[in-house]
Amino acid sequence: MRPFDPRLARHARSTGPYLAVCVLLGALGAACVIAQSWLLAHAVATLSVPLALVGVFALRALLAWAQEIAAHRASAGVKAELRETVLRSVIGGETPPRSGSLATLVTRGVDALDPYFSRYLPQLVLAVIVPVSVLVVLFRTDPGTAAIVAVTLPLIPVFGALIGTYTEARTRRQWRTLEVLAGHFADVVSGLTTLKVFRRAGFQIKEIERVSGEHRKATLKSLRIAFLSSLALELAATLSVAVVAVSVGLRLVHGGMAFEAALFVLILAPEAYLPLRQVGTHFHAAQEGLAAAEEIFSALEAERPAPTAPAPRGSGAPRVEFDALVARDGLAPVALTLEPGATTALVGPSGAGKSSLVAALMGFARPVSGRIGVDGADLVPETDWAAWREQVAWMPQNPYLMPGTVAENIAIAVPGAAEKEVRAAAAATGVLGYTTLDAPIGEEGRGLSAGQAQRIALARVHLRCALLDVRLVLLDEPTAHLDPVTELQIAEALEPVTRDRTTLLITHRRALAVHADTVVTCPGGRRLAAAGAAP
Secondary structure, X not given: OOOOOOHHHHHOOOXXXXXXXXXXHHHHHHHHHHHHHHHHHHHHHHOOOOHHHHHHHHHHHHHHHHHHHHHHHHHHHHHHHHHHHHHHHHHHOOOOOOHHHHHHHHHHHHHOOHHXXXXXXXXXXXXXXXXXXXXXXXXXXXXXXXXXXXXXXXXHHHHHHXXXXXXXXXXXXXXXXHHHHHHXXXXXXXXXXXXXXXXXXXXXXXXXXXXXXXXXXXXXXXHHHHHHHHHHHHHHHHHHHHHHHHHHHHHHHOOOOOHHHHHHHHHHHHHHHHHHHHHHHHHHHHHHHHHHHHHHHHHXXXXXXXXXXXXXXXXXOOOEEEEEEEOOOOOOOEXXXXXXXXXXXXXXXXXXXXXXXXXXXXXXXXXXXEEEEEOOEEOOOOOOHHHHHOOEEEEOOOOOOOOEEHHHHHHXXXXXXXXXXXXXXXXXXXXXXXXXXXXXXXXXXXXOOHHHHXXXXXXXXXXXXXXXXXXXXXXXOOOOXXXXXXXXXXXXXXXXXXXXXXXXXXXXXXXXXXXOOEEEEOOOOOEEEOOOOOO
């Protein structure tokens, strides 16, 4: 993981001035370190306490206070800007679909940036400025000591980089476990009533306990690595200072070095290692925030493929008429017209026969009475149903998922579709927000929630509309298992699919129905004006 992520500056403007303040305070801090070491050596050699030494101590305290103030203000500004950016992205439909994971990112994840700004970043600036300044002064005072410091100093960042690579992987695992826990907990809470009805609440409690235990173990492993890495860095710095002390002591005993200069070198040399050691210490405290920021940036900057242009439609969108159609026994006759190129939302209670109309239109069931007309021609039992279905993109209420990968389940809509086309359909419908194309799916969609299965079914519709001459789109409860934010995203993703195509949208959710040109209640065929449509 990089010490500083430049995306922080792009998404949070307050980061820039804060970095400038850090550099300025770091330069002043380096000057104070050198001045304090010289004044201490002089005070011990002359047995006096100069007022300048008191002033340097006061100045270092003032700089530390200013650093704290700047850090907390910058951290507050960055967190506010990141949260605002994420919320804007939610409104624009560009965020990950898992609301539990998103809530964790913008609350605990963003708050975890505090140690990064208040401890790690200032120390990182000091780790660059102070060692260089100390080495320059040591070369002018005692080249032998400067050579020892120059040789041993790189050992600390090398060890720190090795440990940091391992720590990064552990921190990412810890954060992924927390995201799974948060997302699963949010899903359980939203579906608690259903779980209690089917007596599955106890099982979900055990599952949450299991994921919580994994998160606890991952956290303890990260803490163990942090303690051990601090020990390794401290040991490397201590041995390096010991080599300097032995060298200076031998020369002092043999008269090769003045007492005050030797004391100055002994006081100043550890200051070269101190910032690097503290960087390693604060590195672990900042990792959780950086891991969360990485997830936020990945979500905000994920490449969204441009909407695929629909294939040419030489035949045009059809006009579909249900004339006193009784789809099955016990249902009322339905008189309904689907206008060419328009979206008609069919709403009504469960059991009213909405899905039965689709089954009759697709040729899966023979209606009891009435007729279905398409551009004036009747759909009759002798119709070439295979040819008719080639012109239709259909999403059933309970989509079937076959054992295989996510990509295979999407590509079944258009056999032979290229990987980039499958990926575009998956991205447009939010499938890539929670899984990958090569992720396995078990029998009957095992491993996926109902909402995730719906997204894959929507991706099939998107793929057919992108590659085939689809004239009619049938969507049976496309957002039944999705939260309101995700439902809005899906509605926006469907716009390029339904544009210039005759679309029948079956839903019981008015929030989705308002996107239609016309809303019709079932049974009875009472026609209502949709939002934005002419009355």
